[in-house]
Amino acid sequence: MSTPQLVVHRDKDLMAQAAAARLITKIVDAQASRGTASVVLTGGRNGNGLLAALAAAPARDAIDWGRLDLWWGDERYLPEGDPERNVTQAREALLDSVPLDPERVHAMPASDGPYGTDVGAAAEAYAAELAKAAGPENHGSVPTFDVLMLGVGPDTHVASLFPEHPGVRETERAVIGVHGAPKPPPTRISLTLPAIRSAREVWLLAAGADKAEAAAIALSGAGEIQAPAAGAYGRSRTLWLLDSAAASQLPRSLYPPASP
Numbered sequence: 001m002s003t004p005q006l007v008v009h010r011d012k013d014l015m016a017q018a019a020a021a022r023l024i025t026k027i028v029d030a031q032a033s034r035g036t037a038s039v040v041l042t043g044g045r046n047g048n049g050l051l052a053a054l055a056a057a058p059a060r061d062a063i064d065w066g067r068l069d070l071w072w073g074d075e076r077y078l079p080e081g082d083p084e085r086n087v088t089q090a091r092e093a094l095l096d097s098v099p100l101d102p103e104r105v106h107a108m109p110a111s112d113g114p115y116g117t118d119v120g121a122a123a124e125a126y127a128a129e130l131a132k133a134a135g136p137e138n139h140g141s142v143p144t145f146d147v148l149m150l151g152v153g154p155d156t157h158v159a160s161l162f163p164e165h166p167g168v169r170e171t172e173r174a175v176i177g178v179h180g181a182p183k184p185p186p187t188r189i190s191l192t193l194p195a196i197r198s199a200r201e202v203w204l205l206a207a208g209a210d211k212a213e214a215a216a217i218a219l220s221g222a223g224e225i226q227a228p229a230a231g232a233y234g235r236s237r238t239l240w241l242l243d244s245a246a247a248s249q250l251p252r253s254l255y256p257p258a259s260p
């Protein structure tokens, strides 16, 4: 487990731009040392803000897009192309404007796909895809992602793991079907905390005043069942990227000097 490090930016736009710059460097470095890079995307406002900032960054051309694997931390179980699906929003924000290898874009299944209404089977299929990509060096059934990003919900949820919900207690499976999520839509697919923790680096994104309480709770020693964001950490690094509004309720002992 890595101890969370915090970086606080002036506002959400600067946070998105700085996080995008950080991600470009990570991907370029991983490709230089291992040939490929793997990144897990998040949905939500902050995740999409980062992708839009990446799309606008001239340095995006430093990435070899054909040697990048993209995965998702969670998905809303809706028909293909639904505007509420995380992959649809990611395509709009960035993916449609860069030369990715479609074979390396690992979207989670849609509700009008081969599994129909059986979200459990859809989750199992995604787990199988992850297991296929995991090598012997990957300590299990999930690849060692270079960076896994998570938007933090105002209730401290990450991916589709909600406080006190069964999914946050899962210790065996890497991917689960979620029923009755408190945030619409109720049916979702999510990586579990053990799968999230297989990443080298986990980045938690929190911008906006509505995330302030969640950040303060998760970073003040709350348990992961009550505050799933508290259970999200990477093997070598756990990084909270915040704006000053989201950092406004952090205990003084945690609050770092503001980044410009």
Ligand SMILES: O=C1O[C@H](COP(=O)(O)O)[C@@H](O)[C@H](O)[C@H]1O
Pocket: 042, 043, 044, 045, 046, 047, 073, 074, 075, 076, 086, 150, 151, 152, 153, 154, 158, 159, 160, 183
């Ligand atoms: O529904 C979801 O919400 C969270 C957080 O979204 P935000 O808009 O409050 O930032 C997101 O991380 C997750 O991927 C998504 O499915």
